[in-house]
Amino acid sequence: MGIIRTDKWLEEDFDSPIKICEKLLPVFKGQSASKVYNQLTNYGMYRASQRTKEIFKTMKEKRIWEEVDGVFQEYKRKWEGPDIPIYLFPIGQNRSFFFRQEEKVKGGVSYPDKMFLFLSDSLTLQELEALFVHEYHHICRLNKQTKRFDDYTLLDSIIIEGLAEYSVLVHCGRNYLADWCTMYSGAELDDLWRRFLEDSLDIKKSDRKHDDLLYGSGRIPKLLGYAAGFKIVEEYYRQNHYSTKLSFTMPAKKYLMTDDNHTKRGRKK
Template identity: 50%
Template sequence: MGVVPTNQWLEEDFYQPVKICDRLTAYFNGQKPNRIYEQLLNFGMYKPTREAENVFKTLQKKIIWEKVDRLYHKYKSKWEGKEVPVFIFPVNAGGMLFRRNTQRKSGVSYPDKLFLFIPELDDPKELEALFVHEYHHVCRLNEMKNKMEENTLLDSMILEGLAEHAVSVSCGEDYLAPWCRQYSEKELMQYWDKFLKDKLEIKKREKSHDDLLFGKRAVPTLLGYAAGWNLVKKHYQTNPFSIKKSFSLSSNVFLKKF
């Protein structure tokens, strides 16, 4: 599989993203194209504007599809990772919360597919950091026993923390997402007691899961992400592990040192 030629889809139907999503129905168990588009919009897929079209043209000039394909084969081989299709689209640069960094790139991963939503990037390491983060998700999700909707808040926090650990190892600490440094240790301890410690078993399907992970309804922004990174970082300091090992480590292991 690897990188799907979505650049060809965009050339044909850029201003009809729902029509583009009609090509994705087989990857979403027959969901309707408009529902798929709504879902992907939430994670950063472009809206059909002239600005987004200019981004697409820049991505083509920078041969982003070819570069991502090389990254895919590099890390699939290095990590002995899952073979999945990779879909690339321009990012929606406005009106959403970006989890990666201020360069406003984003993505979403599933056990069987991966989406990257990309802006005009000047630093190739930023592209690699995005890919590493999302492909690590794919690899870990395939090792987790639960269905995605059965994962707990702790599972989601550790999933994010481990993906950033992979970025740190593969690309360097300069490419960590800002939420890794967003809160001080003191703040995280206070927020842990106030918001998280009694809610770690909440399932992904429950509404409060996303409130705590992303930071909604008076919860600090991206608190679950930041706390997940902190748990992973603390554990790694005393119990180093390889990236391959991180795919299968139990989420509960990371609570032992907290």
């Protein structure tokens, strides 16, 4: 599978993104095109405008579809990862969202069987690789875990985000880490872990509180779950050997078992 030529779809129906989403219905079984579009815009998919049309034009000029396919083939071979469809679209410019958001330069969302990347015209090839690595790590871990996706807990989500960004550190370098990796100090995360996360690690993805704690909401700091996840994983690998392939299969609870992990220091007696 690999890269789906969404550039051809965009050439034909750029101004009708819901019509484009009709082509996605085979991979979103039981959903309508409008529901799929609403879901994807939450993660960064474009809304038709002159600005997003300019982004699409530049993506074509830079041969972004071919570039992403090259990165995919490299990591699929290196990680022995699944052969999934990858859909590329311009990134929306008038909406806030999470998932690798950095000044609306890039965004993405991954499912066990597909990946969506939302890109801007200012994205460098190194930033593109970092985004891909983060999202493809998700897909590899989701496919190697025995737990059903619907049974994922807050701890599972925190760790999967931390692992995905740690893989960016390993394969792309610290310069390409997301801003949320350094959003809070270690002392701040110690305190925030005790206040917000420690007693809620077992809540399921279906619980609204799950997303509030992962992404932030109201008094819950922005991207708290993401930041905590990266800190936990980074501290674990200060004491343990890193293997990308093993990171696909290791249970989330294993990452809490370090001597200096801030979660352990903050755990109630």
